[in-house]
Structure formats: C-alpha cells, structure tokens
Amino acid sequence: MGLHGDRISPEMHRKIAEHPDPAIRDAYTDFVRGMVDRKASIGIGDLEEAYGRPRTALVRAPSPSLRAAVARAWYDRPLAVQVELLADPDPQVRAAATERRQPGVPPEWRERCLADPAVHINVARYVPLTSDRFAQLMQSEDEEVHQAVAGNPHLSAEMVARLLDIDDPLVRVTVAQSRHVDAETRDRLYALVEAARADGNIEAEVALGWNFAEPDWLREAPLDERMTYLDCRYTTFRRVLASCRDLPEEAWRRLDNDPELVVRRAAARRPDTPPEVLEGLVRAHDRRLVTPREAQARAGPCVLPVPAEAAVCRR
Structure with a gap:
C-alpha cells in the first residue's frame, strides 16, 4: 500500500x-x-x-x-x-x-446556503450574517447551530449580546473569546463553564480542554490592545498573542517564560527566536534529543547499557 x-x-x-x-x-x-x-x-x-x-x-x-x-x-x-x-x-x-x-461562499450564494439544511451549520460559522438571518438561526433548537453562530468572526456586538444567556458550555467559551466581550463578562462566562466542569459536566470539559477555537481577531488588533492580553489568565489569548511577529522584546521575554508550554512553543516559532530559547525547549520537552546515557539514567536500571559514543546530536 x-x-x-x-x-x-x-x-x-x-x-x-x-x-x-x-x-x-x-x-x-x-x-x-x-x-x-x-x-x-x-x-x-x-x-x-x-x-x-x-x-x-x-x-x-x-x-x-x-x-x-x-x-x-x-x-x-x-x-x-x-x-x-x-x-x-x-x-x-x-x-x-x-x-x-x-x-x-460568494456573497450571492450566502442566503441560499444558509437556507440549505445540508450546509447551513458549516456556513453559519464564517459568512457575514444579516440581522434577520442571525435571528432565524437563533430560533433553531439545534445546539450545533448556536455553536456555529457563536464562532462566527463577523458577529456584531448586538449579536454577541444575544448569545450571552445560552446555557451551552461551548457557546459560552466561544463567546468569551469574542472581541465584543469585556473582561468582567469573559470572567463570568469562563467561571460558569469551570463550575460545570467541576460538577462533572462532560460538555464543559470538552469546551475547556478540547475546544480549538481561538480569538483570531486579536492578531489584527492594534499593538497597544494586544499587549493588554500579555497577562491574560486564559491561555488561548496568550497563545494567539505569541503567534504575532511584531511584539516588543519585553513581551517576547515574558512569553518565552510563560507557564504554558503551548504559549512558549508558539512564541518560539518567530524567525528570530534566540538559540538558547530553542535549546531550552528541546532540552525540557523533547525526550528524543537526549544522549542514550541520559535516557538510561531517567528510565532506571531496566534500560540496557548504551555506549557513550552513541549519543544523539543535540543541534
């Protein structure tokens, strides 16, 4: 094959x-x-x-x-x-x-697609929505429709406000990432989902741990606005910030030392990442690039001895 x-x-x-x-x-x-x-x-x-x-x-x-x-x-x-x-x-x-x-979807095809049961969930995730079409979608009893709409990057502040009271963990986390949500509202939405997860709600666990949506709008925001998220308590905002390429040196220093590995890796993808930062990531998190003797020492006596000259190149 x-x-x-x-x-x-x-x-x-x-x-x-x-x-x-x-x-x-x-x-x-x-x-x-x-x-x-x-x-x-x-x-x-x-x-x-x-x-x-x-x-x-x-x-x-x-x-x-x-x-x-x-x-x-x-x-x-x-x-x-x-x-x-x-x-x-x-x-x-x-x-x-x-x-x-x-x-x-070309503009002239949007309404047709949004009315098509086969594709309306897909399309609701990314095409601009009129107020009437948004209202029609929100009348649906299908939670997938609400989740799709919540992730649409073209929503107005008024549309986002109408999503705030939907009791769906995935919708709440997605809305919490919106540009139209203030810090207090964001904290409230995350707190509701975290409380649901603590009670054993599987949907809340998925929304917090397996939701790959990101606040993509942050990449296009002015630098001063982006810098306000440097200390954001929510990892996804720091990860998106670390994917930018025009941050000041102090921001890179802090992102390179972020407590979350996904943030440090995102920051390390910039073209001019210092060699010592890259080496630090390799040493700390890539177990494939250690000498055989180091691997033996970490694994314990069950590992067979390996000649010292068989060390794997670190560079």
Missing part, C-alpha cells in the same frame, strides 16, 4: 502490477477508494493517482462520495469549481464544499 507514486522505481511498479495476488496489486487503490466510501479525508494527489484522472475531472465524477472527497481535498480550487460544488444535487457534496472557510 505504501509503495506507490514517485517513491518507487518503474521496476517496482511493474512488480506490484504483475503480482499474482490481487490484494497486493490493488492494495493502494483499494485503500484510497475505501477511504472515499467511508467519507474520510485523503489527499487530492492520492485521489488523482488512485482513480487515474485529474482533479478537474474527478470533481464531476458520477459518484457523490468521490465528488465530496475532492471537495474536501482540493483546498485551492477555483471559485468557479466551488460554485459548481455548491450547486451539486447531492447534499454530502455541498456539505464537503463548505467545511472550510476557503475558498468560501
């Missing part, structure tokens, strides 16, 4: 193609097609190779599952192709075409 494409020689291609066992001959193709049938994500190059056709042809394949797979995998498709996918008669294809914010 792994021997395919330009990874192997023409001779190996022939050996596989002529193998007497069909499970060997078709292993790679069967795997890719199985992934398509299971609606699992797979690379566009793999689809082209397994089906023997370019993406421009696969996007019009008779199989809805295959068209949906292309929609998931062809990230940089032209807008004309995106419009074709948005108009696809099969709902799974339309849903796959709207999973990501890019290439997006």
